[in-house]
C-alpha cells in the first residue's frame with residue numbers, strides 16, 4: 001500500500017530564532033521534502049483558499065482568530081481519495097499550541113479509520129503541543145503515532161533526527 005505525506009506550510013514572513021525572516025520554502029515543507037526523499041511517498045500540500053497574510057504579525061492575528069472561532073478554513077483542493085494509502089505522514093507548524101485550523105479541515109474531509117498517521121511538526125519552542133491528542137480526537141479510529149517535533153530555526157541540523165525517526169517508525 002502507498003504512503004502519503006500531507007502537510008501544511010507557509011512561506012513569506014516567519015519568526016525564526018528570535019527574529020522575523022522571509023522564508024522562500026516553509027520549515028514544514030522542508031521536513032516534508034526530507035521525508036519524501038527517505039520514503040518515496042506521494043506529497044500533498046494543504047493550500048488555503050484564502051491564505052493568511054504575508055506579514056508575520058497579521059498572520060498570527062488571523063490564525064489566532066481562526067483558532068478561537070474553531071474555524072475550518074477552506075482548502076483549494078484535496079487528494080481525490082486516500083483509500084490507497086495505508087500510512088499518512090501528517091506535517092504542520094505548531095500554531096498556538098496545536099495545528100493550523102486548515103489541518104483540521106483536511107482531517108475532517110476524509111475517513112482515516114484503520115490508517116496509520118505519523119505526525120511531524122515544526123515549531124519555535126512548543127514542540128508538538130496538544131496536536132497529537134487533537135489528531136486522535138479528530139480521527140478516533142486511526143492509529144495515531146507519537147510524532148516528531150523539529151525546531152524551525154534548526155532545520156539544517158535536523159536531517160539526522162528525521163532519518164532516525166523514519167528508521168524507527170518503519171521498523172515497527
Ligand SMILES: Cc1cc2nc3c(=O)[nH]c(=O)nc-3n(C[C@H](O)[C@H](O)[C@H](O)COP(=O)(O)O)c2cc1C
Pocket residue numbers: 008009010011014015016023025026027028029059060061063064092093094095096097098122123124125126127151152153
Ligand atoms: C500563526 C503562528 C502561530 C505560531 N504559534 C507557535 C506556538 O504556539 N508555538 C511555537 O513553538 N511556535 C509557534 N509558531 C512558529 C511556527 O510553528 C514555526 O515557525 C514553524 O516552523 C513554521 O512552519 P512553516 O514555515 O512550515 O509554516 C507560530 C507561527 C505562526 C505563524
